Amino acid sequence: MPEQTMLKKYAELALKCGVNLQENQMLVVNSSIEGAPFARMVVKIAYEMGAKTVHINWSDDTLDRLWYENAAQEVLENVPEWRVKMFDHFAEEGAAILSIRSTNPDLLKGIESSRISASNKAAGDAMKNFRKYTMNDKITWSIVAIPNGEWAKKIFPETSEAKAIEQLWEQIFKITRVDQEDPVEAWNKHNATLSKAKDVLNDHKYKKLIYKAPGTDLTIELPEGHIWKGGSSPSEKGIEFNANMPTEEVFTLPHKYGVNGTVSSTKPLSYGGNLINNFSLTFKEGKVVDFSAEEGQETLENLLNMDEGARRLGEIAIVPHESPISQSGLIFFNTLYDENASCHLALGKAYPSSVKGGAAMDDDALDANGVNNSITHVDFMMGSGELDIDGVKEDGSTEAIFRNGNWAINVK
Incomplete structure (x- = not known):
């Protein structure tokens, strides 16, 4: 793991520039269990910023793979109503949604593609209402990424897993401007640059x-x-x-x-x-x-x-x-x-x-x-x-x- 100082800067950036968490606002964090230490840091900082409450949705690549391998077809083709209602509730409450991605690119290699497609279609149909909140910018939401061993080794195959993870963290911090003295200010300047480009095209x-x-x-x-x-x-x-x-x-x-x-x-x-x-x-x-x-x-x-x-x-x-x-x-x-x-x-x-x-x-x-x-x-x-x-x-x-x-x- 990288230095706690850098992780804290990354977590603060995700909350301040990503979802721009407001005082007394609910925060929803979607995270893999491999990202638990970082997710916990995000939760701690969120409460320090005045979050009303923080809800965590955990995921696990290993369990996801087992589900695709073994679940009945009718299970793949349906999303539980409670899950749909949960996300609709988050949206109606005006929650900020932060997703911490850490996925193996080859996670489902070898799984029958029709099973994956059935699950994706079911999720797409079920989450239509929630997607209206995100794709119409009705609520604030953001996606950040953290390394895992499989992903890091996919990018840096010639080195050990530990070294690959270290190298990927270095790239993430550089690309997201966390390595700069004031990442939030760096992002403000970056957003201003992108804003000029979009104004020209408009x-x-x-x-x-x-x-x-x-x-x-x-x-x-x-x-x-x-x-x-x-x-x-x-x-x-x-x-x-x-x-x-x-x-x-x-x-x-x-x-x-x-x-x-x-x-x-x-x-x-x-x-x-x-x-x-x-x-x-x-x-x-x-x-x-x-x-x-x-x-x-x-x-x-x-x-x-x-x-x-x-x-x-x-x-x-x-x-x-x-x-x-x-x-x-x-x-x-x-x-x-x-x-x-x-x-x-x-x-x-x-x-x-x-x-x-x-x-x-x-x-x-x-x-x-x-x-x-x-x-x-x-x-x-x-x-x-x-x-x-x-x-x-x-x-x-x-x-x-x-x-x-x-x-x-x-x-x-």
Whole structure:
């Protein structure tokens, strides 16, 4: 374990900049049992900050694996009503939700993919109401990560497990700015930088984006009234929070019926305890009509068949190749980190707040405005140092946004 001083700075950052915990507010912490020492530190600091109460939801990779191996199919296909009501209660109480992720990328390797898909679909259906609170920024929520042996060894296979965990902690502290003297102030400055970038993109009001790279030739139409976001966001009560730590992206949503062409992945996607690698998707009028993967073909197929919306895009995110995570030269096999090293897209549900008035729209209005709906939302990485992006303006003129993986317009 790293020094207690660094762990405390990380915990404070997650509470102050991540969920931005308020006095007399409930905090919900989702954590693996391997992260118990860090979770306990988070709870202690939360109470010192004036938390009303803290609820912990524990998980265990070993037990999760055993469940997928042995549970009856009917169990996999259903989520207990008490669990749904529990999370709905947290949301209705205005709780801050902090998830401490520490997952083995190969956790469910060898498990029949249809069993994993059944469980994911059941969870997606059951948690629809709770997801409205998070994806519409009605409450504050954040995700951070801590190492475990399997994950660390996946990134650093040539060293011992203990050394690999130590190296991963070092990377996490650097990438999340915990190694700086005042991480909170460092994040305030970082959020200001991302805010400038999103303001520039909002001012340009592009109608389309054109992506070109090896294996990628994709045109994405943007809905009228789309909003670029990035860095911290305000909740419904006006509390600024960072949903992902780290984050290096500015993002918006595509028009669900306006995506055409082919896109190829540039990093492995860890999904449902399995890896999908070297895959490509071909879109026609917004829908995936063809796909292939060198690794994880069946897992990809199950993801795309989750529901109708899973074959359409819900997010487009721009991340420069010169971002700190990309420059580390590491593949993290963890979407929270890899998506912030690379431009990425997301299959599935769009964030309604990424279009003007979207948070107040019903499903029919969202569809009419080109906003995708789904029970899933899965980011995949497709950026590299060879990616070019052009923006098509309202008058039909085109300008370079990205060249060779980095900004070609001034976003400062």
